[in-house]
Amino acid sequence: MFTYLNPDIRQQLIDTGKLLRIDRDGTPVNGETTMLADAAAPRADATAPRADEGVINLLGPIPLPLKMGGQSYQADWYAAVRSAELQKVEELAATLRESGGQNRFATLATSMAVNSVLLIGDAGNADNPLVRVHSNCLTGDVFGSERCECGPQLESALGRISNDPDGGMIVYMAGHEGRGIGLWAKAATYLLQDAGENTYQANQSLGLPTDSRDFTDAAALILFFLGDRPMRLLTNNPKKIEDLSAAGLTQMTIEKHVVGVSKWNKRYLSAKQSWGHKIGDSDIAK
Template structure:
């Protein structure tokens, strides 16, 4: 994914307050250059008014796009090479995936008590194609609906680099074939020599801290790893609410594997 902003456009967006830089603790960074190359710095673009329609329901939300400064620095170099060569023969250099995450703000959660928060790992097959091999698409639609209906509103952090619990779409396709041969979703990752779950929630925590601070909030999740990772990153006032959705005969085995891996899913949750 080639992500680039002309410098003059970037300056206009910064001046308008539509492009800010935040640190790992959610605070704004005024200076353009960080003295610590290892520091987490996220560029945040928005708000962008976005009318949504999911599962037959319409919503009005504000969307923000977020990307690490280290990723943008790589793109700046590619853009310079693109201009120098006149744009020829660079497709392969521009094709590598870049994780551009999103924040979807529903209502005014920054002004209200105990907002709802969903950190959602992207899933092309579930979120876009509507696959029932997982519950991801149903979870996303349910989270938007629950937050929109809640008086406190809330926020969805959509993690673009999390396909297949962090292994990417190509490897995920291979795991589906392994699952069809009898392995469960975690075993299939490990059969490829990859972690069962390699997702990093550091950026998600930084975005939540930026929008909401470290204050009471309700996290929509069944995943204890997500809870532990976000807590370790500075979000210490979370309570959790179960978030089971889209259960069908097609994903019951998948959900049972999650249950055995420690997800807070009961037998009654996945009864079909």
């Protein structure tokens, strides 16, 4: 595993506690070096489920000064990826080395979704930290699109958590573009929406789930950093609440997180409202 890292650096990161693995319950996995070697070894039955299928590899902390919306913040960044995803990179790297395709190593990045944790303040010791599980949205988070409220939600969460006495964390889910359908399909749904469908109907027209996101990794990361303690979750999404609760987070207080309403996304927010999101008529009327 981690073949794109120099093995000496990889071992150094393990020895210094900067690279570790946690299971679905957020518990550190023992025998790190041995398990990495076992994971990289060929398997007799490649179709059989991996023993470490749900194990998450965690790299950090990395001090990260942030500036968003004209405000400066400080966070500790952790990168997180499933062992199964890293195994795909291992196999692709071996193929590229054998074929002499060194110039194609950039394709390694397309094989795995690397989630992020931004830990802010002393959240691990706080009585009631703020938590935001944020699905990545290139158009909203990066381009500043007003077709959704994702960018303002991320910016608001960062500000609220940084200014809160208890601090908290943001879990940024990299594989969640378009509620899990990916950027290419999301672009198609935008064209369908412009033709009259709402965001959920557009997914269905493409033969895709209305929401295929998986929040189990987010729950494992929260359990690792905070444990199952009282926390305040910034969300309007009942599916997120249900998934995190089912994964072991039992002491969440839900705080509404409606920001970024504009004339461009009111129809989108209305569709979310009809799908059960905790968005009131007065919220959309802003």
